[in-house]
Amino acid sequence: MTAPRKLHIKSYGCQMNVYDAQRMVDTLAPEGFVETASVDDADLVILNTCHIREKASEKVYSELGRLRVAKDAAAEQGRKMNIVVAGCVAQAEGNEIIRRAPVVDVVVGPQSYHHLPQLLAKAKAGGRALETEFPIEDKFGFLPAPKPAAIRARGISSFVTVQEGCDKFCTFCVVPYTRGTEVSRPVARIVDDVKRLADNGVCEITLIGQNVNGYHGEGPDGRPWPLGTLLRRLAEIPGIVRLRYSTSHPRDVEDTLIEAHRDLPELMPYVHLPVQSGSDRILGLMNRKHTAQDYVDVIDRFRDARQDIAFTSDFIVGFPGETEEDFEATLALVTQIGYAGAYSFKYSPRPGTPAAEMQETVSAAVMDERLVRLQELIDNQQSAFNAATIGQTVDVLFERAARNPGQIVGRTPWLQPAHVMASEDIIGKVLPVTITSLERYSLLGHLTTPLSPSLPSAPSHTVMGA
Numbered sequence: 053m054t055a056p057r058k059l060h061i062k063s064y065g066c067q068m069n070v071y072d073a074q075r076m077v078d079t080l081a082p083e084g085f086v087e088t089a090s091v092d093d094a095d096l097v098i099l100n101t102c103h104i105r106e107k108a109s110e111k112v113y114s115e116l117g118r119l120r121v122a123k124d125a126a127a128e129q130g131r132k133m134n135i136v137v138a139g140c141v142a143q144a145e146g147n148e149i150i151r152r153a154p155v156v157d158v159v160v161g162p163q164s165y166h167h168l169p170q171l172l173a174k175a176k177a178g179g180r181a182l183e184t185e186f187p188i189e190d191k192f193g194f195l196p197a198p199k200p201a202a203i204r205a206r207g208i209s210s211f212v213t214v215q216e217g218c219d220k221f222c223t224f225c226v227v228p229y230t231r232g233t234e235v236s237r238p239v240a241r242i243v244d245d246v247k248r249l250a251d252n253g254v255c256e257i258t259l260i261g262q263n264v265n266g267y268h269g270e271g272p273d274g275r276p277w278p279l280g281t282l283l284r285r286l287a288e289i290p291g292i293v294r295l296r297y298s299t300s301h302p303r304d305v306e307d308t309l310i311e312a313h314r315d316l317p318e319l320m321p322y323v324h325l326p327v328q329s330g331s332d333r334i335l336g337l338m339n340r341k342h343t344a345q346d347y348v349d350v351i352d353r354f355r356d357a358r359q360d361i362a363f364t365s366d367f368i369v370g371f372p373g374e375t376e377e378d379f380e381a382t383l384a385l386v387t388q389i390g391y392a393g394a395y396s397f398k399y400s401p402r403p404g405t406p407a408a409e410m411q412e413t414v415s416a417a418v419m420d421e422r423l424v425r426l427q428e429l430i431d432n433q434q435s436a437f438n439a440a441t442i443g444q445t446v447d448v449l450f451e452r453a454a455r456n457p458g459q460i461v462g463r464t465p466w467l468q469p470a471h472v473m474a475s476e477d478i479i480g481k482v483l484p485v486t487i488t489s490l491e492r493y494s495l496l497g498h499l500t501t502p503l504s505p506s507l508p509s510a511p512s513h514t515v516m517g518a
């Protein structure tokens with residue numbers, strides 16, 4: 053038997069990239085690759101890159117500089133180390149990477165990971181390979197794209213892609229260019245993936261997509277199903293106790309999704325709904341196609357259906373032309389909504405996007421100052437949201453042993469990490485926890501009903517078929 057080859061993969065960017073990294077690992081496992089945490093002993097290094105902001109993109113070239121040293125060191129020991137650049141920078145700048153970085157053997161875009169074994173064979177034969185085409189059927193939307201099977205189970209929680217790509221063309225954003233047109237996977241394939249994951253001990257599924265509530269995959273009745281209907285179907289799968297989805301666009305919130313939140317206890321009351329700005333003028337320049345009031349109305353619809361839903365968002369400060377008044381409208385919207393948390397970014401002009409051509413740029417100093425003010429407001433809201441849990445009893449899905457000996461960590465419905473002292477038997481179960489204190493972003497508590505061998509746990513909350 054030949055010794056396993058070692059694969060080191062480093063991922064940047066969004067959840068889709070995290071998922072894709074796992075997908076690449078699973079694709080290469082039959083080729084004899086096993087994962088390694090260190091670059092130095094790797095036979096294959098994959099950088100799974102993100103193009104969303106300049107800082108993210110730049111990391112690729114600095115990382116490639118370091119990899120050149122590692123590759124040379126391997127060669128001195130008589131070992132060949134192959135370097136692959138995958139992800140959204142590969143898609144956007146494939147030719148440039150090949151030209152600028154001779155250390156790179158393979159450049160592969162997000163639509164082509166299933167071809168990695170062939171691309172690597174080419175590299176092994178001494179060549180270099182670039183594959184960044186979108187499959188024809190994706191481009192024209194005639195056929196369902198050849199989407200891969202779900203990744204294998206890793207623990208009790210798993211991502212499942214349901215849609216990829218985006219047709220929204222917000223003026224600041226590269227995603228429609230790097231991930232292509234919106235494509236939804238058929239319901240039957242998603243159901244198969246979730247069943248298989250559930251059979252392997254997964255009890256929480258997060259449906260992912262760049263614009264996940266734009267989902268319109270073909271249902272078993274031959275008609276497109278919206279996300280809410282898909283969630284309803286997945287909630288019926290034995291063993292699945294929690295469902296989540298991310299990322300949503302405020303324009304695509306259909307009533308079926310709101311009704312799913314009203315009716316499905318499996319659907320967690322936690323929604324990431326990016327708004328980007330609170331100023332209608334800036335939202336217009338961003339091509340978001342909704343106003344701040346439209347966004348508030350969407351939030352109200354969710355809250356009317358289920359009052360404990362918590363929201364998170366993304367914000368951009370310093371979009372071209374953003375005035376102090378525009379920025380204050382963002383602060384006012386944040387104050388009005390009251391978030392459980394949010395990401396905020398300084399605007400970064402991206403080559404090829406319409407906003408990059410806009411002239412009225414905001415100075416770096418003003419952006420810095422606005423970012424600090426926005427983050428302070430959001431941090432305060434997040435701390436208040438977490439502090440409100442102290443003294444409450446909340447359901448926690450336990451995931452794994454924590455770093456502190458004897459502690460097990462899980463998540464509340466609102467994705468807050470919660471730690472208790474307990475035995476590992478509770479992993480994979482949802483149990484009520486009384487929260488006693490808050491340490492930074494982590495909740496500490498104790499099991500509300502201490503487990504004893506004679507006490508059966510609620511069957512609907514137990515992982516089945518694991």
Ligand code: SAH
Binds near residue numbers: 225299399400
């Ligand atoms: N599909 C999601 C998010 C895509 S990217 C959505 O529609 O909201 C994640 C976040 O990165 C965005 O929500 C936005 O806040 C930020 N982002 C995207 N392009 C950016 C840019 N050019 N500069 C700064 N932040 C950006």
Ligand code: SF4
Binds near residue numbers: 218219222226
């Ligand atoms: Fe980018 Fe806008 Fe699409 Fe989100 S909706 S991925 S921000 S273009």
Ligand code: F3S
Binds near residue numbers: 140230
């Ligand atoms: Fe980045 Fe591509 Fe995701 S640009 S945020 S890795 S879709």
